[in-house]
Amino acid sequence: MVFPMPLSPLFVENPPESFQFERGMWMIELNGKDLTIEQMKQICWENEKVGLEEASLIDVRASRETVEEIVAKGHTVYGINTGFGKLSDVRVAAQDVDSLQLHLIRSHACGVGEPFPEKVSRAMMVLRLNALMKGFSGVREAVVKRLRDLINKEIHPVIPSQGSLGASGDLAPLAHLALVLMGEGEVYFEGERLPTIDVYQKESIQPLVLKAKEGLALINGTQAMTAVGVINYIEAERLALQCDWVASMTLQALEGIRDAFHPSIHEARGYPEQMVVAERMRHLINGSHLVTFQGEKRVQDAYSLRCIPQVHGAVWQTLNYVREKLTIEMNAATDNPLLLEGGKVVVSGGNFHGQPIAFAMDYLKIAVSELANIAERRVERLVNPQLNDFPPFLSTNPGLESGLMIVQYVAASLVSENKTLAHPASVDSIPSSANQEDHVSMGTTGARHATMVIQNASKVAAIELICSMQALEMRGIERASGLTQDLWNRARKVVPTITEDRIFSHDIEKMDAWLRGDFFDWNKWRTVHEGGETYVDNT
Known part of the structure; x- marks a missing residue:
């Protein structure tokens, strides 16, 4: 039996289809389908850059068109023009659907405790982006590209580690991630913990104004627990x-x-x-x-x-x-909700x-x-x-x-x-949201x-x-x-x-x-496994 192994030099010389070559560096392309733990090692330990698969972007655009059609026609759909949790029966007026997302993120960003390590924060961003690339969430292309750019610029949200029940998604931690897209909250950048807006100004980045469904799409998910x-x-x-x-x-x-x-x-x-x-x-x-x-x-x-x-x-x-x-x-x-079957x-x-x-x-x-x-x-x-x-x-x-x-x-x-x-x-399990979310x-x-x-x-x-x-x-x-x-x-x-x-x-x-840290150089040391070899670095 062969246990999963870290990437070797041969792997880099013969990259799989999910890798692209850009600006002299290998870039892992996300499509919501085949992200691996080995690739996460590269992204989180080596700060490998990520790209977006074009075919998956087509699905992202299609699901967004469905959301905009729902808003335009006034259909009542949870999270697009309704409240959340126990407030899902409250209809929100068409002119307020963008404001709904802003209130959602700010109110849910109430995590406490020491922040997650920066490596975990980076992993959360990658996993959230990969999920959105499936094309089932109804976000704009601008949202996925913003996540990509923040990952590649190594601008990582400061995310408190406590406050999630692990159902309805990791709401509080992911809300702190979403704040950063809006230019709010704090980030780690170049070894410092800074207000997001200061880093945006330094890097000439404009804050995003979240549109219908996008706030909910960013925080409904298991990306905090999965990243950890x-x-x-x-x-x-x-x-x-x-x-x-x-x-x-x-x-x-x-x-x-x-x-x-x-x-x-x-x-x-x-x-x-x-x-x-x-x-x-x-x-x-x-x-x-x-x-x-x-x-x-x-x-x-x-x-x-x-x-x-x-x-x-x-x-x-x-x-x-x-x-x-x-x-x-x-x-x-x-x-x-999910937008399925092509929206x-x-x-x-x-x-x-x-x-x-x-x-x-x-x-x-x-x-x-x-x-x-x-x-x-x-x-x-x-x-x-x-x-x-x-x-x-x-x-x-x-x-x-x-x-x-x-x-x-x-x-x-x-x-x-x-x-x-x-x-x-x-x-x-502790019930929440007035017992609407009664098992977590x-x-x-x-x-x-x-x-x-x-x-x-x-x-x-x-x-x-x-x-x-x-x-x-x-x-x-x-x-x-x-x-x-x-x-x-x-x-x-x-x-x-x-x-x-x-x-x-x-x-x-x-x-x-x-x-x-340094016990193993993964590119030089091998585990003993069936059909494999052991190489020891004697330096």
Whole structure:
């Protein structure tokens, strides 16, 4: 089984049809149909530019003509010439339909809390634009082009992270996005947080006046939870791979039993992801003189070593599920009402309900919590003198110095916090809009909590790597596998050998930053997978 991989140099040399060449740069063309997570990596991590597919623009224009016809003929259609939510039965006069959109955006822009990271804000804009490019939302071409231009100029809305119920769309967060199109609110630009209007004046951009339906089309959708979800997935995928690598180092430091990774064991159970993790572990320990055979030093290892393929494999199963749902949602029409069948049919429905992504985010945070859970147990085996033959807590002077004793406490604390955060947000629902919207998903809350779980789990992985490196050095780094020696050499440039007690908080933060940043150069490192190769950058 081949797990999804990041873009490689070959991918850029032979771009798919959804890429265009413009001004010497590759540009990802949006059409509302086939946006991928790999392309989102390029857009959000590399600030890749986006374009608009001409065929999809034809559909955008056609749906707009339908909206203008509805307004001209005076037909009553939700969101075009009516109020919203419980106020959907209130008819709005023709001369007020533009003002209706202005009031909608301003009144709904009531998010609170710390802003989403700029990367999430950029992802929200891309996903909202991709949804509008399906041609079901009735916005003008000027709206989609404005979103495109803001993305390409790297003008990103400041969007508060709290305030969405995850049904009726991510109304509050997306309203803050929509404000920026109107020249209101705040943006991130060139490393600063600035009033939107100041940036518009600097860049000679005119604010848009939203027309009938456009305000609703911009805020009815799941783009906040999905944007956070996409960033979460990318971070979690990387973390899961890192945990496989770090676990292989711990296995060698503890002279673990290689028989537990025999391919026949995993084929006997049949989970493809479990088999891939076992294969990866075999590859990572290949050539090691530290791993043992069953009966050589002990008959069986503890579960935190023996069951790495079973536990990590189950995490990869969840990641595959999450990836599938996110990919569908990234290309979904989540507006209401939708202009379907070439604009001939206008139907109110509930595609804005975030339940699929709410479930996916809850599954994700449970899975990543387990990565941290089992990693913390390996940390305990590395530092507990009752469970190994190392000096207590890997200290160079036990008694006078505490070594890595309290580092394990920190891992335990983070794991415990994750157990609280992993409580599913999707099981909660609070009615809103005078009980018209009487069931909501809380998907954005689940996505935000998943972010926190991933951040905590990354720190636990950093702690395991610090402890594992120290133990491996005591065991004899020269006896480890070649891949493990390479990892050890790279990581030692981040956190040097522990010769005496020091402020380990600095080490944990530096290692965590390395794991979340420079641990892998995706164009040079490969995961081990069926039919693939492994290349290690030894620079």
